[in-house]
Amino acid sequence: MKVNSQAIRIQNHINGEWEDEVGGQYVPLRNPSTGQVIGEVPISSPETSRRAVAAAAAAFPAWKAMPLPKRMNYIHLMHQALKDNLEALAQAVAVDQGKHIAEARGEVGRVIEIVQMACAIPALIQGETIQGIANNINGRVIKAPIGVFCGVAPFNFPALVFGWFIPFAIGTGNTFVYKPSTESPLFMQKMMQLLVDIGLPKGVVNVVHGERETVEAWYDDDNVSGVCLVGSTPTAQAIAAGCGRNGKKTMLLGGAKNFLLAMEDAPMDLLIENVLMSGYGSAGQRCLAVSNIAVVPEIYDEFVERLVAASKGVRVGDATDPEVFMGPVISAKAKERIERYVDIGVAEGATLALDGRNPSVSEGNKEGYFVGPTIFTNVTPCMQIAREEIFGPVLSVIKIGCIDSALDAIRKHKLGNGACIFTQNTYYTEKFISEADVGMVGVNVGICAPHPYLPFGGIKGSLVGNNKVQGKDAIDFFTQNKVATVRIVEPGAKPAAAGNAGNGAVRSCVAS
Template identity: 65%
Template structure:
């Protein structure tokens, strides 16, 4: 992709592209080649506050639009994404280096999220209670809150946009979105779509930069809440700041996910899902399989099969349809993953497959590649079994039985996802009931819920009250307003009189 034009990333505020002067710009690289393809502004606090002002000014008019009119904009945005699906996918494959097939899948999933969000008129319907007392009823209505801000990670620039923005604006809020400086190209495409469909200025704003951008949100009275997908340390700091500022928060953190292999698994199903879970997106996703826990009956065979499958993974440019796995996001990420490989060796785990310095095409020699890496005989106390590596590194662990696996999952500080591979209904139901995570998979390697259902973990994988998408998304972006209503008959008409009049009308109707 060395022929990609150099792109200066801009902010999108009040419906206009803004190039900020006098601030630092950081390089934007194509991870497949290591070539600089653009630069990204570390925007000033003044620019962030300008985005807040824009969203705040747009809010009152936007929330007063009929729900059907807001849905019209969601439909239009969804259709524009369908029309530009390949262009959007390529933008992700270039700067995030997700393999083009997976980038297409990410765009399709966001389109599905928009389709689910278009059910907002049903999902945000309120409640009514008649007869609380004499002539008194109660009503609950869901209303928008105001301006929300969202911080996205590098690994899913489109998906996280889908988790936050359609639900936020669909119920009547306005939004400020801060993409990762490592993968901003997708949102540059989306800003153009906002204008193409005639989205009112200020409803969605895009600001690039570092942590100083959300730093302007926590104490700002014009802001109502903050969303994040990122690391657990970042999520905890943001939770504290949101608490001090009285802001709602929906913060998704790190993960360390188990694939539990029981003695009755279907090998073909397991191996195919293992590859997708552990090596898809180069292991850079919050639901990637990291620990494979196998019972003794199949432990040796599992190692042999996993090793064979891992050795067959092809590595190269994310735009090459003939390879399976692209690079990791940056030279820093590559160095961090390789450091964990050294830690695994030093702590006594058995390195069966070393992904450092994999063979790649000449054009990709300067890219940030780590190949499939497999450790065996890993014990729970070792760092590669406890800490999030965020790369294609697999730790194989021997467990005694299902109860042993469940205990290991309970002891993990993270609680994002866990999957079991079995044909046994008892194992299945016990795992669903007792696995101490927010998302469970059975014979699947990525236990990501469909957009109609909430997505999110527990423990250190999720801070805040609500998860993303589905009814949780509606609840987070709305507040319940309760009305208590007393009615009385018009002046000069007693309740008995009114009742008699109705009775007489009914009798005459029946008599006729």
């Protein structure tokens, strides 16, 4: 593979040292906006992956024993480093992930908020005490760190997933091995250097790059306590199976197919604005992007007319161009997959109201991976384009009879990440919140992403297991409850006679 002299060489970071994958395979790193090779990424061997775990395991005892205020000082320094380097980190996301620079800044900004929330760990990690369980005996619950955790990030949110995993894991006293996507590793390359610069001890956070074999090396590694993932449902299921054989904890967020319901009283201007941001932001490559839009008959025609007109005005182009609204999809393979779904929709009988294939872009971006806004109308919930996750800027508009019909379609779908309703009616609002069979609900918002104070995650096929990210849920996942039974003994007191064991003494305590 030929790369220019300015090529980015992505490296692993193990036990405080940057490393090449000596003698190993490398894959090209491309800029999705141009299609050009800008660097190379190592495919780490299972042996390299296990070395990273060993480094994290070696660092764990000292990190766990570090006084909490000192450990939290690194989280505060991480927070400040993110703020000081927001633009450089956002540019990294825009270059190798293809996310528009404005959205890349927003992603890093959200990570700053998440790390700010992680600064509250000392309050959230506090245990519980029960006084007077018996004479002079108290009970105590301690939230203790567990050991080495490993995490797998998707290509679409390289910064956000770092924020979901690492600050909470290390803030609670664990150590970490992180595998970024080989398609968008540049954020973590820069972020890891910032962790080095703030003086984070060696081995507390390690980074390895690779593919399936890199992750599978963790399943049978006794040093690994748990594995985290944001990715597809099949990948989540595979990791659950591999970790389950060895009793490892998992936090696994899977795929999505999100619904948006527009009722007859929906504020139309707000609705259109939010559909554009949700459906076309990040080129539709996010787990909470709107995909299926259910619209009641009273406003269906007006909605379709206005959505198509507004979508035609969406400018597509280089992710670093501030005048552009939507950047590319991640790769040529992703572009081909999305375009196949457009063919499928046409074959199924849906109306292609707006064809986003071959959008107009500048001359320097002709080789980029662009799909423009695409809209299908006359879609039914049973069509393949309405059932399967496309992960691109493709919207399916469904004429739905009433709120009950929409809720039924949401209920029957195998995935249950998020759903939104646009209405000014309190009855519709409360009914939708109560009955929408998803993990996250939005009202008059196009992206129902919870604030970092609250848990993030779906249900059904969108969440394998029941552990969600961020907020108190993250604290619970990265800690274990240790229970202590403590007898208070007066100095110099004589032990009670056997016949008086009931007078404050414990004869035996057997749990059954």
